[in-house]
Amino acid sequence: xxxxxxxxxxxxxxxxxxxxxxxxxxxxxxxxxxxxxxxxxxxxxxxxxxxxxxxxxxxxxxxxxxxxxxxxxxxxxxxxxxxxxxxxxxxxxxxxxxxxxxxxxxxxxxxxxxxxxxxxxxxxxxxxxxxxxxxxxxxxxxxxxxxxxxxxxxxxxxxxxxxxxxxxxxxxxxxxxxxxxxxxxxxxxxxxxxxxxxxxxxxxxxxxxxxxxxxxxxxxxxxxxxxxxxxxxxxxxxxxxxxxxxxxxxxxxxxxxxxxxxxxxxxxxxxxxxxxxxxxxxxxxxxxxxxxxxxxxxxxxxxxxxxxxxxxxxxxxxxxxxxxxxxxxxxxxx
Amino acid sequence: xxxxxxxxxxxxxxxxxxxxxxxxxxxxxxxxxxxxxxxxxxxxxxxxxxxxxxxxxxxxxxxxxxxxxxxxxxxxxxxxxxxxxxxxxxxxxxxxxxxxxxxxxxxxxxxxxxxxxxxxxxxxxxxxxxxxxxxxxxxxxxxxxxxxxxxxxxxxxxxxxxxxxxxxxxxxxxxxxxxxxxxxxxxxxxxxxxxxxxxxxxxxxxxxxxxxxxxxxxxxxxxxxxxxxxxxxxxxxxxxxxxxxxxxxxx
Numbered sequence: 001x002x003x004x005x006x007x008x009x010x011x012x013x014x015x016x017x018x019x020x021x022x023x024x025x026x027x028x029x030x031x032x033x034x035x036x037x038x039x040x041x042x043x044x045x046x047x048x049x050x051x052x053x054x055x056x057x058x059x060x061x062x063x064x065x066x067x068x069x070x071x072x073x074x075x076x077x078x079x080x081x082x083x084x085x086x087x088x089x090x091x092x093x094x095x096x097x098x099x100x101x102x103x104x105x106x107x108x109x110x111x112x113x114x115x116x117x118x119x120x121x122x123x124x125x126x127x128x129x130x131x132x133x134x135x136x137x138x139x140x141x142x143x144x145x146x147x148x149x150x151x152x153x154x155x156x157x158x159x160x161x162x163x164x165x166x167x168x169x170x171x172x173x174x175x176x177x178x179x180x181x182x183x184x185x186x187x188x189x190x191x192x193x194x195x196x197x198x199x200x201x202x203x204x205x206x207x208x209x210x211x212x213x214x215x216x217x218x219x220x221x222x223x224x225x226x227x228x229x230x231x232x233x234x235x236x237x238x239x240x241x242x243x244x245x246x247x248x249x250x251x252x253x254x255x256x257x258x259x260x261x262x263x264x265x266x267x268x269x270x271x272x273x274x275x276x277x278x279x280x281x282x283x284x285x286x287x288x289x290x291x292x293x294x295x296x297x298x299x300x301x302x303x304x305x306x307x308x309x310x311x312x313x314x315x316x317x318x319x320x321x322x323x324x325x326x327x328x329x330x331x332x333x334x
Numbered sequence: 335x336x337x338x339x340x341x342x343x344x345x346x347x348x349x350x351x352x353x354x355x356x357x358x359x360x361x362x363x364x365x366x367x368x369x370x371x372x373x374x375x376x377x378x379x380x381x382x383x384x385x386x387x388x389x390x391x392x393x394x395x396x397x398x399x400x401x402x403x404x405x406x407x408x409x410x411x412x413x414x415x416x417x418x419x420x421x422x423x424x425x426x427x428x429x430x431x432x433x434x435x436x437x438x439x440x441x442x443x444x445x446x447x448x449x450x451x452x453x454x455x456x457x458x459x460x461x462x463x464x465x466x467x468x469x470x471x472x473x474x475x476x477x478x479x480x481x482x483x484x485x486x487x488x489x490x491x492x493x494x495x496x497x498x499x500x501x502x503x504x505x506x507x508x509x510x511x512x513x514x515x516x517x518x519x520x521x522x523x524x525x526x527x528x529x530x531x532x533x534x535x536x537x538x539x540x541x542x543x544x545x546x547x548x549x550x551x552x553x554x555x556x557x558x559x560x561x562x563x564x565x566x567x568x569x570x571x572x573x574x575x576x577x578x579x580x581x582x583x584x585x
């Protein structure tokens with residue numbers, strides 16, 4: 001009798017976390033971009049941070065099915081942590097500031113998650129929006145500390161490791177720094193997604209009632225996931241504040257939250273690389289649309305979203321998967 | 335002498351003015367093969383929901399191994415040894431059959447909190463899940479996603495998930511409903527193979543299944559226990575025939 005783990009289904013589960021041949025491609029492209037477009041590194045840095053933010057949302061929304069439209073709360077919390085500490089001369093060493101940004105965002109994620117994640121669906125959606133709005137209003141009212149609408153400009157961010165300067169004109173440090181942080185966070189997310197914990201998150205997404213019925217502590221799992229996701233969003237926000245050397249209310253805005261939501265829907269949620277494809281597609285689209293149709297560029301984005309919602313629920317990656325599957329069956333039957 | 339695994343004392347549940355379950359005293363012994371029958375709306379599924387903790391009773395107690403679990407939430411009752419299947423499939427539809435059972439087994443053995451190793455590294459969990467699937471003759475479908483499976487096969491996954499929890503009390507809510515009769519014996523065989531210490535309570539409309547399987551039958555009507563006895567006693571009871579079996583007999 002053959003061993004059970006020799007079964008194709010078992011082998012697929014045992015090997016599903018292994019690196020696929022195409023997985024290094026995005027990273028190679030990111031490195032190539034550094035050399036090919038040295039004058040667009042500012043845009044590139046922005047893109048890397050957007051990917052990281054979308055990745056954090058994918059963990060909560062795509063994998064655990066936590067319906068949130070307020071993820072900018074954590075992005076902004078991270079950004080303001082870095083901003084407030086640096087602006088008021090308390091602390092500005094880049095790496096530890098980033099760790100603090102993650103910590104603050106995680107604490108807010110934990111505290112709000114404990115309350116919010118008792119609810120589901122539309123109620124949850126509205127409550128995540130409320131959390132974000134509360135933080136935004138707090139940042140708006142705390143004028144003396146946060147500079148309200150004007151934000152905190154000219155943050156003094158010292159060189160990384162005391163050596164690599166964050167130059168606003170030649171943002172090479174920013175780009176490499178953001179790329180390395182993104183890569184490390186990606187490794188963490190990827191490990192979590194393929195772990196038994198990640199498997200239980202997809203179980204909650206697929207059928208919450210059944211998860212209760214197999215004895216899973218559903219709320220503890222969701223709060224844990226939400227907290228980790230918040231921490232990563234906080235890192236993205238902290239990076240944004242450091243690389244731009246300022247922070248303002250847009251980091252906590254609905255615009256920010258909606259943009260990252262759209263990125264993930266465009267790219268395909270629950271797919272790990274959807275964040276990459278979605279962020280690139282969104283940034284490229286908004287860039288070109290606003291260039292050629294400065295007054296009505298959002299219309300193009302809106303139409304694309306309608307098309308995705310109607311015909312391609314799994315986003316751009318989903319379209320690719322469907323085409324690949326069709327090609328495979330065709331080849332198989334031929 | 336048999337020990338009592340699961341017991342209810344004067345268990346009641348009202349939905350507004352509707353008394354869905356009224357004053358039910360029920361005992362499930364270790365090793366029991368017990369069937370719960372009754373016409374539609376008799377409160378059978380509500381009763382199961384009270385036993386598993388999906389619903390809280392309006393009145394009365396649920397005892398598991400002589401321990402009062404009336405206030406214990408559903409997930410914790412599973413850890414104490416109650417597992418169930420649902421009348422309507424509740425599966426992880428986008429995941430494969432193997433992943434469905436993996437989730438249940440991982441939860442039971444406490445593997446599901448592992449964050450920093452791949453799910454595939456828990457070969458013990460995969461091994462056990464595959465064994466279960468083989469027992470239910472689902473191994474050839476192990477790699478397929480639930481939504482690709484016919485309904486009858488999905489019912490078997492329901493059973494596999496429940497068995498993956500290694501329960502002491504197994505509650506089966508119409509396990510054979512929607513399963514082609516050629517396959518329903520797979521379910522009964524799997525349940526029949528269970529250890530003698532496990533108490534099984536089955537809700538079923540198919541009287542062939544009930545009389546083949548059960549050693550004891552409880553009849554519920556209008557939220558109350560109407561009759562209880564061996565299949566012989568229940569089959570011969572004229573009152574039961576009038577309210578339930580009589581109707582079925584015409585069909």
